[in-house]
Amino acid sequence: MNYSKVKAWPFKEAQKLQKRFREAPTSPVRFETGFGPSGLPHIGTFAEIARTTWVQNAFSTLTNWPTELIAFSDDMDGLRKVPLNIPQQEMLNEHLGKPLCHIPDPFEECGSYSEYMNNKLIEFLDTYKFNYKFQSSNEAYKRGDFNEGLSIILQKAEEIRGVILPTIGEDKRENWSPFFPICEKCGRINTTRVTGYHPEDDTVDYICDQAEGLVKCCNHKGSTSIHNGQVKVGWKVDWALRWYSYDISYEMYGKDLIDSAKLTSKIQRIMGKQPPSGYFYELFLDEDGKKISKSKGKGLTIDTWTKYAPLESLLYYLFQNPKQAKRLYWGVVPKSVDDYLTALKGYSALDTEKKPNSALWHVFDKGASVPDYKSSINFSLINNLISAVGTSDMELIAQYLKRYDSDTESIMDVLTDLVNKAMEYYQDYILPGKQYRTPTDNERNLFTNIHNLLKAYEGNSEDEIQSIPFNVAREFDIPVKELFKIFYEVVLGQERGPRFGTFSCLVGKDKVLSLLEEKFNIT
Numbered sequence: 001m002n003y004s005k006v007k008a009w010p011f012k013e014a015q016k017l018q019k020r021f022r023e024a025p026t027s028p029v030r031f032e033t034g035f036g037p038s039g040l041p042h043i044g045t046f047a048e049i050a051r052t053t054w055v056q057n058a059f060s061t062l063t064n065w066p067t068e069l070i071a072f073s074d075d076m077d078g079l080r081k082v083p084l085n086i087p088q089q090e091m092l093n094e095h096l097g098k099p100l101c102h103i104p105d106p107f108e109e110c111g112s113y114s115e116y117m118n119n120k121l122i123e124f125l126d127t128y129k130f131n132y133k134f135q136s137s138n139e140a141y142k143r144g145d146f147n148e149g150l151s152i153i154l155q156k157a158e159e160i161r162g163v164i165l166p167t168i169g170e171d172k173r174e175n176w177s178p179f180f181p182i183c184e185k186c187g188r189i190n191t192t193r194v195t196g197y198h199p200e201d202d203t204v205d206y207i208c209d210q211a212e213g214l215v216k217c218c219n220h221k222g223s224t225s226i227h228n229g230q231v232k233v234g235w236k237v238d239w240a241l242r243w244y245s246y247d248i249s250y251e252m253y254g255k256d257l258i259d260s261a262k263l264t265s266k267i268q269r270i271m272g273k274q275p276p277s278g279y280f281y282e283l284f285l286d287e288d289g290k291k292i293s294k295s296k297g298k299g300l301t302i303d304t305w306t307k308y309a310p311l312e313s314l315l316y317y318l319f320q321n322p323k324q325a326k327r328l329y330w331g332v333v334p335k336s337v338d339d340y341l342t343a344l345k346g347y348s349a350l351d352t353e354k355k356p357n358s359a360l361w362h363v364f365d366k367g368a369s370v371p372d373y374k375s376s377i378n379f380s381l382i383n384n385l386i387s388a389v390g391t392s393d394m395e396l397i398a399q400y401l402k403r404y405d406s407d408t409e410s411i412m413d414v415l416t417d418l419v420n421k422a423m424e425y426y427q428d429y430i431l432p433g434k435q436y437r438t439p440t441d442n443e444r445n446l447f448t449n450i451h452n453l454l455k456a457y458e459g460n461s462e463d464e465i466q467s468i469p470f471n472v473a474r475e476f477d478i479p480v481k482e483l484f485k486i487f488y489e490v491v492l493g494q495e496r497g498p499r500f501g502t503f504s505c506l507v508g509k510d511k512v513l514s515l516l517e518e519k520f521n522i523t
Contacts, residue, residue, distance in 0.1 A: 003062045006356045009322065010051075014059035017250050017277045028068040031056050032248045032276075033132075034239070035073045037100055037117035039083040041124060043302050043328050044254075044284045047318045049130055051281065052252050054319070054362045059250075061356075061366060069132040071125065072242060075101045075114030076137040076232040078180070078190035080215070097188035097215040099232075101138040114138070124302060128311065137238075140245075142229035149244045150226045152271050153178050153233060154199045160237060163266045167259075175210075178237045182230060183208040185220035189232065195221075202226050236260055240267035240275075248276045255280050256291075281322035287329035308425040309333050309379070310417055312363055313340040319359040330429075337379035337418070344373035344414075371414050375405050382422045384498035385506055387430050388491075388515075392423055404506045434493035436519070443486050444520045446476055451516045454509060465509075466501030491519045 004015060017029075033048050035041065049071060060067050076099045082092040088106035092113075095103040100114035110116040114136075122134055140146060153160060157178055165173045177194035181204060188208065196205035203225050211217040224230045233241055242248060243264070253261055258280050265275035283291050305314045308330070317326070317336040326332075347360050347370050361367040385400055397419055402408050408415055439447070453468045469487070473480045488497040497503070504512045516522055 001353060001356075003058075003356065005353075006058075008058070008357045008359075008362070010054040010058040010362060011062065011356065013055045013250075013277070013279055014062045017055070017059055018063055020249060020274070020277060024063075024065055027247075028066040029059065029249050030246055031067065031069045031250045032242065032246065033069070033071050033252065034242075035071065035121055036077060037073050037075050037114045037121070038077065038079060040085065040117065041121045041302075043305070043314075043318075045121065046124065046128070046302050047284065048252055048281075049125060049132065050128075050315060050318055051322055052250070053130055053132075055250065055252075055279070057362065057366055058356075069130075070135050070246060070248070071121070071130075071132045072135045072137065073114065073118050073121065074137045074235065074238065075099070075112075075118060076141055076189070076229075077235070078188065079103060079113070080190065093214055096213075097190040097217075099138070099182065099187075099189050101136075102182075102187055137232070138229065141232060144228055146241050146245050147227045149241045149271065150231075150233070151199070151202055152244075153237060153241065154197060154202060154204070154226055156270050157197055157199075159270050160267055163263060163270070164236070167263060177204075178233045179204050179206075179226060179231045180234060181206040181222070181224050182232075183218060183220055184222055184224065186216070186218040188215070188217065190215055191217035196223075198223075204231065236264050237267055239264040240271060243268050243276055244271050244273050247273075250277045250279075252279045252281060255282050279322075282325040285325055285327045287327065287331070289327065304330070305333060308421050308428075309337050310340070310414075310421065313337040313379075315363040316340040316343065316359050319362060334379050334383060341373060341378050344371060345375075348372055371411075373411050373414055375408065375411050375415070377401055377405050377408075377411075377415065379418055379422065381498065381502065381506065382418055383425065383430075384503065386419075386422050386426045387434075387494065388497070388503065388507065389511075390431075392427070394419060394423075397423075400507055403508060430494070435489075436493040437489050439486065439490045439520050443490070444522070446472065446478070446483065447487070447490075447516055447520045448522050449475070451513060451520070451522050454504070454516075455513055457509070460505065462499070462501035462505050464501070465504045466499060469500050491515050 003011060031052050033052050035045055052069060056067050056069055078097050079092065079095060079100055082089050086092065086106055092103065092106055101112050103113035105111065105113055105116045107116050110119060118136060125132060160178050161176065165176060168176060175193050179194050180189050181192045181194065182189050183192050186208060191208050191210045192206045193210050194204050194206050198204065203223055205223045208217050208220045232238060261278055268275040285291060313336050316339065343358065343360055347358060350358060355361045355367050360370045364370045386397060389396070389400065401415065449472050450469055453472065454465065457465065457468065469483055470480055473483045484500065485495065487500070488494055
């Protein structure tokens, strides 16, 4: 198959990346993702690694060249503020300005703040079986991975200042330096200011006098080596340092980092290497349309999505047009699952040449394990069924679903997962909010007519059953939307619900008649 003609965005990125090389490389082509462990990993972190993996897989498919993905954690970064969703706020405030790897773990499970966060990142990346190499910034600096690059940065410090200074406020220009020494007295990194450069012996002089807000300083003066973890460089320079030291060929970043990526590319060229290929994606937003923030702990978590919906539906959602902003809150989940199931239904019918254009080819290991799902049962239907029947009995739900679609055995694995997750959501969110109301006499009369017409109907057509409430609405001169709203509020205890015809075929005519008799007091 000619993968150079595939139009899916990961393949377009792979084709662009391939043009960097005049011949096949002798070492793995390296991809990178970055993680700031000041807060717990969220879906934005997960999405960046998933999307980079899709480009990596497309690239290896296109070229047959070896690749490697580095998941880099900037755990040498200083803690500037304490995230609201982290315990022991008072203790952490005392350590503001110190490297994350030197701050105690507020959860009291690991050796440091960043070790806890790094473990959480590794845990969920392993859970979802990403193929990556984890790299701690602290370990890289201490091991000397960056020593060569740091020496070059020291030698070219003025050139790098020339790139950065025009982009920052005038009040910060005089004291700006690529280097952040760790104060040997108080251990802080955000408070130090470089006062002298000595490229002849790879050292810098500094003073710890940059207090700001709650961040303290100790006014210590000292001199330190730039090698083996005694200093780190500011993040734009640090980004270039990683590209340089690990020969990174590809990295994604959010739209808010476009200008930073341009500056970092200039620094990379000053250091003597070509910047990697890049791809910017739009930001992830919370329900209010604001950027997800680790420091505020807002936004839908990956654990929440995978508790109430399949992981693959999340991946399917993340695959769609990364350059379009996406809101991540519960309201997007049911539709995303249904879109995913619709794609599953049509995947097997695609021509072989077209399958790599489908999100499912990328979500399921280059199309190797896409489930064969042919049912018309979707997530919304299951949620409506559970809400209407009000049961956690899996066998009973399965019976209703089999009544609606007799061929459920072939899709039982997918179906069981959908039902279990829908039940979790019903118990946590729907059941506590159910509010049934008593119908008025006019409403009782209205639904007595629907009951009698349904009871007299002997067919099993969804469309014909659906026409019953429409006909009654016309007869009683009531808007159809209002009629259905009455049905949902009185019978289901909620404002919205399934199509009447679909619901009747799903639970059976007798069950619907029984519900109408009970809720509208029909004899």
